[in-house]
Amino acid sequence: MTDTGKTVLETEAKPMAFRSQKEMFEKMEESFQICAHCEKQAKSTFKSTESEALWKVKKKKKKRQNEISLSSKSVILETIDLILFVLSLHRCLNVYYCCKECQKEDWSKHKKLCSQLRLAAIDRIVEWLLYRGELPFPTDKWSKPQSEVKGWDDWLAMQGDLTARLDPILNGANMKDLWTNSGRPQPDDEDLRQSLWRVCSEFFSRPLTIAWGMRLFGLNPYSKPLTIHVVGAGQSETLAARLTDYDELNKMFPGHQGIEVVMIGPEVVDGPIVRPPLRAFGPKQRVFISAYKGLYHQFWEELVEKEEAAKPDLVVGFHPGKDIFLISKSSRIYIHTNSF
Numbered sequence: 625m626t627d628t629g630k631t632v633l634e635t636e637a638k639p640m641a642f643r644s645q646k647e648m649f650e651k652m653e654e655s656f657q658i659c660a661h662c663e664k665q666a667k668s669t670f671k672s673t674e675s676e677a678l679w680k681v682k683k684k685k686k687k688r689q690n691e692i693s694l695s696s697k698s699v700i701l702e703t704i705d706l707i708l709f710v711l712s713l714h715r716c717l718n719v720y721y722c723c724k725e726c727q728k729e730d731w732s733k734h735k736k737l738c739s740q741l742r743l744a745a746i747d748r749i750v751e752w753l754l755y756r757g758e759l760p761f762p763t764d765k766w767s768k769p770q771s772e773v774k775g776w777d778d779w780l781a782m783q784g785d786l787t788a789r790l791d792p793i794l795n796g797a798n799m800k801d802l803w804t805n806s807g808r809p810q811p812d813d814e815d816l817r818q819s820l821w822r823v824c825s826e827f828f829s830r831p832l833t834i835a836w837g838m839r840l841f842g843l844n845p846y847s848k849p850l851t852i853h854v855v856g857a858g859q860s861e862t863l864a865a866r867l868t869d870y871d872e873l874n875k876m877f878p879g880h881q882g883i884e885v886v887m888i889g890p891e892v893v894d895g896p897i898v899r900p901p902l903r904a905f906g907p908k909q910r911v912f913i914s915a916y917k918g919l920y921h922q923f924w925e926e927l928v929e930k931e932e933a934a935k936p937d938l939v940v941g942f943h944p945g946k947d948i949f950l951i952s953k954s955s956r957i958y959i960h961t962n963s964f
Contacts (some may be wrong), residue, residue, distance in 0.1 A: 632856050660719045660734065662725035717740035729901045743819070749805040749806050750799075750819040755864035758798050760824040761789040763872060770876040772837055776825065779832070790820055830854075830861065830942060831872040834885070849882035849905040853936040857887035861942065862915055865897045870911045884934065887915040888923050901933040 659663045718741040721727040753759040794866040803810035897915045916923045927933035
């Protein structure tokens with residue numbers, strides 16, 4: 625998406641339209657501008673580039689020599705009440721402080737998380753490529769039976785060298801526009817390559833987790849059609865979701881009898897997947913995705929009990945931001961750390 629394109633974000637009340645992706649990133653960034661130590665928040669901010677901040681320091685050196693520090697090449701945020709700054713351009717780019725004192729006081733805690741926060745800050749930008757349709761990268765047909773695929777190493781071995789699939793994304797216009805519009809320096813290719821993998825692995829972990837649950841309970845999609853309920857679905861699973869998001873299941877179970885995936889949750893985002901669930905068996909050799917905005921018991925009472933939706937063979941719940949999921953069938957419930 626270029627800076628001239630119109631960007632829309634869904635909220636519980638109504639969609640918020642921005643004139644450009646740059647404006648969207650600026651508004652999102654404002655929500656993070658809270659001192660990590662004292663939790664003080666600026667009322668109004670103006671973000672300067674490093675060169676602009678250096679010019680201001682030189683110009684006002686006599687009057688304000690000690691008021692604005694550029695140690696660690698910090699990005700300066702001048703505000704009405706205070707000065708907020710990103711910890712460092714070369715560190716996490718993810719934490720704000722209202723003063724040097726707060727930064728020093730918080731360092732003993734922050735240093736334990738700084739490297740992880742830096743990766744999270746990169747991923748927060750890169751994941752927008754999912755919503756632009758450039759991710760996930762295309763995958764190959766499975767060369768092994770799904771029963772022999774135990775984790776990411778097995779899955780990656782079937783995919784082969786990903787360079788030809790990742791390089792066009794790394795060097796593409798969408799990647800460049802993302803970092804230009806976010807107002808942050810673009811990381812090096814290796815950092816971006818690893819971020820692309822983290823974002824894609826989270827995306828692919830959903831159909832792979834469903835397949836793991838099917839295997840756990842002995843559900844065979846070749847013998848009959850299956851219905852899967854994904855409970856607690858929210859923005860991370862449904863924002864800009866496409867009808868093809870779970871097609872990896874087709875590659876895992878070629879020639880299956882039909883798999884229906886129903887996303888259910890109060891924070892489901894409107895889109896093409898928000899459509900009525902199937903009442904009976906769906907089309908063979910296809911994954912049918914639908915979504916319901918509301919609580920699971922409401923979905924059950926309004927649709928399942930009235931036979932307007934099929935009863936599930938499997939219920940899955942993804943934990944947002946964690947490699948943990950919950951899978952249940954009948955009265956049995958499992959909590960498991962995802963190996964994918």
